[in-house]
Amino acid sequence: MISSFKAIIKNKDIRNRILFTLFAFLVYRLGSAITVPDVNTTDLVAGLEDNSLFAMLNLLGGGGLEQFSIFALGVTPYITASIIIQLLSMDVIPPLSELAKSGAKGRKQLDKYTRYLAVIFGFVQSFSLVYGFSSTYTGLIEGGATMSKILYIATIFTAGTMFLVWIGDQISTKGIGNGISMVIMAGIVGRLPRQFSSAWTSLIGDDPTGQGIGLFIGYIVVYLIIIIFVTLINTAERRIPIQYTSSSISLSKQSKSNYLPLKLNSASVIPVIFASSLMMAPLQIASFFASNKVTSVMTDWLGMRTWYSLVIYVLLILFFTFFYTKMQVNPEKIAENLGKSGAYIPSVRPGKETENYVNRVLSRLTTLGSVALALVAVLPHLMPLIWTEMNTSMALGGTGMIIVVGVAIETVRQVQGLITQKSYKNYFEDE
Numbered sequence: 096m097i098s099s100f101k102a103i104i105k106n107k108d109i110r111n112r113i114l115f116t117l118f119a120f121l122v123y124r125l126g127s128a129i130t131v132p133d134v135n136t137t138d139l140v141a142g143l144e145d146n147s148l149f150a151m152l153n154l155l156g157g158g159g160l161e162q163f164s165i166f167a168l169g170v171t172p173y174i175t176a177s178i179i180i181q182l183l184s185m186d187v188i189p190p191l192s193e194l195a196k197s198g199a200k201g202r203k204q205l206d207k208y209t210r211y212l213a214v215i216f217g218f219v220q221s222f223s224l225v226y227g228f229s230s231t232y233t234g235l236i237e238g239g240a241t242m243s244k245i246l247y248i249a250t251i252f253t254a255g256t257m258f259l260v261w262i263g264d265q266i267s268t269k270g271i272g273n274g275i276s277m278v279i280m281a282g283i284v285g286r287l288p289r290q291f292s293s294a295w296t297s298l299i300g301d302d303p304t305g306q307g308i309g310l311f312i313g314y315i316v317v318y319l320i321i322i323i324f325v326t327l328i329n330t331a332e333r334r335i336p337i338q339y340t341s342s343s344i345s346l347s348k349q350s351k352s353n354y355l356p357l358k359l360n361s362a363s364v365i366p367v368i369f370a371s372s373l374m375m376a377p378l379q380i381a382s383f384f385a386s387n388k389v390t391s392v393m394t395d396w397l398g399m400r401t402w403y404s405l406v407i408y409v410l411l412i413l414f415f416t417f418f419y420t421k422m423q424v425n426p427e428k429i430a431e432n433l434g435k436s437g438a439y440i441p442s443v444r445p446g447k448e449t450e451n452y453v454n455r456v457l458s459r460l461t462t463l464g465s466v467a468l469a470l471v472a473v474l475p476h477l478m479p480l481i482w483t484e485m486n487t488s489m490a491l492g493g494t495g496m497i498i499v500v501g502v503a504i505e506t507v508r509q510v511q512g513l514i515t516q517k518s519y520k521n522y523f524e525d526e
Contacts, residue, residue: 102514109271109513116270119262120281126166126258127159127282131251133237133244134163152375158286160224163235163248165255167224169282170275172217172253173209173260175372178365180209185422213260214253221252227378272506280502283495291315321471325500328467331359333460335453340437355433355440357457360464361423364497366415367472370408405476409469416465426453471497 103109130136153160156169184191184205191208194201225248229240236244263274270277294314299307334354396404430450439445443452 103510106514109510112269112271112513116266116272116277119266119270119277123166123259123262123278123281124285126255127156127164127285128162129165130163131165131167131248134248135234135237136161136163137234152371156282158282158289159255165251166259167252168217168221168256170256170259170263170278172220172256173213173275174279174368176212176216177209178368180205180212182422210257210260214257217253217256218249221249222246225249225252272502272509276498276502277506280499283499286495321474321496322500324467325471325496326504328360328464328471329363329497329501329504333357333359333456335440335456337433337438337440340439355429355453357424357453357460358464359460360416360468361457361461362416362419362464362468363501364468365419366412366465366468367497369415369419370411370472373411374404374408405473408476409473412469412472413465416468417461420457420461420464424457426450426457429453468497 103113152168152171156167156171159165159167159169180191184195186192191205194205222245225236225245226240229235229245233240236248238244259278260275263278266272266274266277268274295311298310298314334356336354338353396407427450430446430453433439433449434445440449440452443449
């Protein structure tokens, strides 16, 4: 680790990339603190702490929603749009499928469609949020919630989302890591000090007996255990050994990399985003109706405040994990590619038997991974139901940790790759 740190300091390119990324984070955090004009968020903060779904949206937005800042939505609309475009391009809409298979030019066109769709999603989501919050919290918009003010704030939110998408592009080009993922991680990490501060106030406060300190230490220990657990979920994989029919190839490839890796969690955090979006959409639609009875029923079943709403949430995560994993990993194509490269799995015949074997192993891994993913995702919503003194602002684990750990692992790998690339370059220059 020390040698890697020294290599980063000595490498001007990596150093500049890290500094640029940190500067982009600073711009993001400053924007998250700028509240849109004519808004009073006094009642909004307490309301979000009592609503698990909107608290999660606030977490993914780096706390911008509770401030009603210009970056209130974060990059959530863009993420939703990119997932939908990706799904539709998997042999669902033929023109999109052709673009996905046509190389860099096609991917560039798909990215353009994703941004157009993100603008639409951003405006619709912004309008529904502002309209719903202004109806629930009548003092939110100063001077009254007129349609012109709602449209004005919704336009600012949409523009803020697309500006963050641009910042993400700049990080990908000039900084470290995947830009969009880094923006999300920056928002979540930026919320951690407030989360621990809330836990300190709730658990210790003015407690002179020292019992609160023990609870707070236990809170930190459990948090670290969750981070370790999430890291294991993101890095765990089943390595299926493969061999080659050619003896020369077989002898030249006797290495530990001679295997087929299948990840425990191939779907990453996407099933959680899908499930939460699907549960949040009806609540946003219900906000347009004046019937308190309809809103109350929808909140009970989809608001993450009751046991049966959490059961629905878990079932959706399990379903989307299997659905997205099957779309990401195709056992038929894996078997076909192994056959073309002259490779096979020991004790398994090539062709249909290889496909069935890979499908069986993948199903078992996905079952275990989906249960682990659902457990981590539902934890911050479950703990306030068990521990009534705990609000959602100090709840443990959840989607945020999955994203932060995943992005951190990929970023470390990219930095190590840049260090290795620089080392090889210096070696050939010395030669």
